[in-house]
Amino acid sequence: MNNRDFDNDFLKALDNASIEDITELMENINPSEFKIPDDITKKRIENETLKRIGLERTKKNRVSKGIKYAAGIAAAFTIVISTTFTYSASARELARRLFSFIPGVGVVETDQQNYVLDEDKKSANDDISIEINYVTLKNRFLEVSYTVDMLNVNKKDVYDIVSEAKAWDISQEETTKRLADFYRSLGYEKYFLISEDCTKTPEAVKKPYSKLIVNGKEYEASVSELSFGETHSGKIAYVREVYMLKDTTGKDINEVTIAIDNLKANFALKLAQQYYSKEQALDGKNTCKRNGVNIMCDPVWSESELKVDFYTIDKGEFSSIDIANKLGADIPFEDSPYIELPGKRIYGTITQVTSKKTQIIFDIEGIGRSEDLIIRLPKIAAQKGESTEVLDYDFNFKLRSIK
Amino acid sequence: MRKNTLDDQKLLKLLNKDASRGMQELMDYYSGLIYYIVEGKLHGKTQDIEECVEDVFIEFYNKIDQIDLNKGSIKGYLSMMATRRAIDKYRKIASVMEQGMEALEATADDCSYEPENVTVEDERNKAILTAIKNLGEPDNEILYRRYYLSQPVKEIAEALDMKSNSVTKRITRALSTLKGRLEEYHYE
Numbered sequence: 001m002n003n004r005d006f007d008n009d010f011l012k013a014l015d016n017a018s019i020e021d022i023t024e025l026m027e028n029i030n031p032s033e034f035k036i037p038d039d040i041t042k043k044r045i046e047n048e049t050l051k052r053i054g055l056e057r058t059k060k061n062r063v064s065k066g067i068k069y070a071a072g073i074a075a076a077f078t079i080v081i082s083t084t085f086t087y088s089a090s091a092r093e094l095a096r097r098l099f100s101f102i103p104g105v106g107v108v109e110t111d112q113q114n115y116v117l118d119e120d121k122k123s124a125n126d127d128i129s130i131e132i133n134y135v136t137l138k139n140r141f142l143e144v145s146y147t148v149d150m151l152n153v154n155k156k157d158v159y160d161i162v163s164e165a166k167a168w169d170i171s172q173e174e175t176t177k178r179l180a181d182f183y184r185s186l187g188y189e190k191y192f193l194i195s196e197d198c199t200k201t202p203e204a205v206k207k208p209y210s211k212l213i214v215n216g217k218e219y220e221a222s223v224s225e226l227s228f229g230e231t232h233s234g235k236i237a238y239v240r241e242v243y244m245l246k247d248t249t250g251k252d253i254n255e256v257t258i259a260i261d262n263l264k265a266n267f268a269l270k271l272a273q274q275y276y277s278k279e280q281a282l283d284g285k286n287t288c289k290r291n292g293v294n295i296m297c298d299p300v301w302s303e304s305e306l307k308v309d310f311y312t313i314d315k316g317e318f319s320s321i322d323i324a325n326k327l328g329a330d331i332p333f334e335d336s337p338y339i340e341l342p343g344k345r346i347y348g349t350i351t352q353v354t355s356k357k358t359q360i361i362f363d364i365e366g367i368g369r370s371e372d373l374i375i376r377l378p379k380i381a382a383q384k385g386e387s388t389e390v391l392d393y394d395f396n397f398k399l400r401s402i403k
Numbered sequence: 404m405r406k407n408t409l410d411d412q413k414l415l416k417l418l419n420k421d422a423s424r425g426m427q428e429l430m431d432y433y434s435g436l437i438y439y440i441v442e443g444k445l446h447g448k449t450q451d452i453e454e455c456v457e458d459v460f461i462e463f464y465n466k467i468d469q470i471d472l473n474k475g476s477i478k479g480y481l482s483m484m485a486t487r488r489a490i491d492k493y494r495k496i497a498s499v500m501e502q503g504m505e506a507l508e509a510t511a512d513d514c515s516y517e518p519e520n521v522t523v524e525d526e527r528n529k530a531i532l533t534a535i536k537n538l539g540e541p542d543n544e545i546l547y548r549r550y551y552l553s554q555p556v557k558e559i560a561e562a563l564d565m566k567s568n569s570v571t572k573r574i575t576r577a578l579s580t581l582k583g584r585l586e587e588y589h590y591e
Binding site for chain 2 (some may be wrong): 006009010011012013014015016017019020021022023024025026027028029031032033034035036037041042044045046048049050052053055198225227238240319320
């Protein structure tokens with residue numbers, strides 16, 4: 001046996017340790033030492049967990065610092081909403097002014113409109129390609145998720161560096177240094193902070209040199225999160241950033257740009273479709289409920305296409321709901337989402353899948369907005385525990401024509 | 404008998420009495436550690452990491468009745484669930500980066516100990532864990548942080564108020580000692 005075998009056995013032993021052993025080994029490790037990257041993520045995890053269990057968030061004694069997220073307000077929200085039905089119209093009005101529900105985003109405290117991405121934007125040069133996927137602007141905090149495709153990185157080259165390091169038992173620090181040299185040789189130093197600092201994994205790309213430009217004014221991210229994936233042949237960075245916009249509201253914004261070095265991706269914002277309570281969203285005409293699973297569609301018409309964002313408002317008894325067939329449930333093509341017209345079906349193209357929504361574009365050339373349409377989701381995939389099943393729930397949404 | 408902190412007992416009581424508040428307290432205190440463990444094993448998209456962390460707390464909630472503070476701490480139970488969930492999720496995703504992923508080839512069996520099912524691998528695992536514990540402090544904690552939590556040397560040094568060089572030396576020495584004590588397995 002050689003050194004590598006020991007490492008593997010060592011890790012296996014730790015990963016399979018009993019509760020008694022783990023407890024003993026962790027005795028001196030203080031959980032307070034470890035923090036989730038940012039408060040927004042922490043609150044989101046907590047809210048989702050409570051929701052999936054079926055528990056309501058209760059008010060805590062401590063006041064959370066940083067961004068005041070809606071979760072702590074949800075309890076007050078519940079109280080106010082119940083009050084509106086019991087007491088007076090003025091209380092109802094108070095609730096409308098204070099709280100609103102953005103599908104896919106959650107309950108937020110607001111006394112102003114909230115904004116989302118109008119349409120996806122992509123921009124590229126010889127080295128990188130930026131695609132803006134998701135934007136929300138609420139209470140002067142702009143959250144943006146985008147991908148940066150590192151066009152000149154061949155994933156096989158990265159693999160060769162890492163696998164060679166493992167074969168020769170080279171340290172993680174040295175491996176990171178080699179990766180840093182590799183990315184610098186391709187000229188990525190001007191787009192990303194490339195560093196030999198070794199973290200949990202030998203990843204040399206640390207963060208993009210990005211900035212947000214709003215009406216000509218530049219902002220730096222107050223929260224920045226980076227993870228990586230692979231494209232067919234290369235490497236892609238998933239970036240999520242939060243910017244605090246001072247002295248700017250959504251209605252003043254004419255143009256927004258994410259810039260990395262000299263590459264700019266411009267995009268626009270639109271008012272978010274808002275509902276004044278979750279109940280209102282659920283009772284809206286563009287929602288469809290089946291056995292506890294509730295899906296909402298938010299359509300945007302244009303001359304030749306219908307772009308529809310689907311949000312899962314309620315997952316029912318399931319942990320994940322999938323419209324885009326990403327859970328590997330093998331939904332046949334004929335059961336994909338389509339527009340139903342007399343004598344024909346128009347199938348759409350899935351253009352975006354995030355944790356919050358699925359976007360599908362339907363080509364409606366020649367149909368336009370003069371006809372009522374029905375969008376059907378014959379089957380969806382749902383995950384519960386370890387298993388995934390296909391549900392024949394046949395969600396449908398009637399979209400009224402604009403005449 | 405396992406040492407129980409008063410906090411663990413109070414927390415379990417709170418979870419039984421007021422599940423919502425109990426879960427919030429639990430997540431507030433442990434989510435950082437669990438996120439750290441999952442992130443160290445998944446290396447994937449944030450969404451996958453977040454979902455996995457949620458799954459860990461949901462599993463804990465569903466198994467509250469099985470938590471035995473005489474056997475282990477809440478910290479230990481959560482960490483064990485986090486490791487196994489992250490390994491499971493990694494296997495399902497199977498499309499993340501190569502770096503460090505070979506380390507996740509460990510199996511994540513959920514079998515309880517049954518004498519008739521002891522395998523050579525089980526015996527080796529036990530021998531390794533015993534050898535780690537016998538190293539004493541702080542070496543066993545350093546190895547645990549480095550290999551289980553995948554913590555960088557610099558962070559371990561800060562946590563233990565040591566110099567990075569000292570931590571690196573201790574790791575090298577501890578691994579050498581372990582291999583010596585496990586000579587029946589012929590590690591070089």
